[in-house]
Amino acid sequence: GAGVSQSPSNKVTEKGKDVELRCDPISGHTALYWYRQSLGQGLEFLIYFQGNSAPDKSGLPSDRFSAERTGGSVSTLTIQRTQQEDSAVYLCASALGGGVTDTQYFGPGTRLTVL
Amino acid sequence: AQSVTQLDSQVPVFEEAPVELRCNYSSSVSVYLFWYVQYPNQGLQLLLKYLSGSTLVKGINGFEAEFNKSQTSFHLRKPSVHISDTAEYFCAVSPPGYSTLTFGKGTMLLVSP
Numbered sequence: 001g002a003g004v005s006q007s008p009s010n011k012v013t014e015k016g017k018d019v020e021l022r023c024d025p026i027s028g029h030t031a032l033y034w035y036r037q038s039l040g041q042g043l044e045f046l047i048y049f050q051g052n053s054a055p056d057k058s059g060l061p062s063d064r065f066s067a068e069r070t071g072g073s074v075s076t077l078t079i080q081r082t083q084q085e086d087s088a089v090y091l092c093a094s095a096l097g098g099g100v101t102d103t104q105y106f107g108p109g110t111r112l113t114v115l
Numbered sequence: 116a117q118s119v120t121q122l123d124s125q126v127p128v129f130e131e132a133p134v135e136l137r138c139n140y141s142s143s144v145s146v147y148l149f150w151y152v153q154y155p156n157q158g159l160q161l162l163l164k165y166l167s168g169s170t171l172v173k174g175i176n177g178f179e180a181e182f183n184k185s186q187t188s189f190h191l192r193k194p195s196v197h198i199s200d201t202a203e204y205f206c207a208v209s210p211p212g213y214s215t216l217t218f219g220k221g222t223m224l225l226v227s228p
Contacts, residue, residue, distance in 0.1 A: 042220035100209040106158030
């Protein structure tokens with residue numbers, strides 16, 4: 001079956017512009033995660049959605065970052081007024097359930113470059 | 116809070132040689148432990164995980180890891196690597212009952228002929 005897909009695969013934007021990154025999770029997965037992967041920094045947790053519960057936003061680095069998940073499926077990560085330090089690969093993952101014992105399946109990521 | 120330290124940013128090895136990728140964690144409570152692999156231009160894929168039971172965990176592609184509670188380590192090993200094992204490897208931890216993982220910074224395994 002289809003895995004997690006993300007779009008666009010690459011995004012180049014100018015400092016100060018807003019960007020939207022999209023994630024299509026595996027069908028039937030109730031949990032969805034966003035991570036940021038910066039060079040040499042590993043994966044940084046951003047936000048977590050589980051079913052209809054309020055999302056865990058504890059990893060969002062600033063109020064310029066927000067995310068939503070519509071209909072329990074597709075998710076969009078929005079970065080407003082982008083800064084050069086936002087340049088990174090943004091990864092989305094989905095899991096069948098909400099506990100860490102459920103394997104997270106990752107998408108290929110969106111590489112964001114802020115000029 | 117918990118943290119993960121991957122001591123080596125890069126590990127170069129020759130094909131068919133054994134390899135060990137080191138992972139140490141810090142946590143005030145018990146944890147679950149994971150290794151993920153990221154092949155070039157692909158998303159992360161679960162290699163193996165330790166939840167409970169036997170401290171020696173076997174994963175995909177011939178990898179295994181051993182949980183050592185006294186040394187707070189979860190090192191990843193393979194007795195004979197292939198060129199196709201060239202990838203970045205991430206160790207991750209999470210306490211039971213949590214929903215998110217804390218990842219290390221990754222170790223790039225470079226296998227050459």
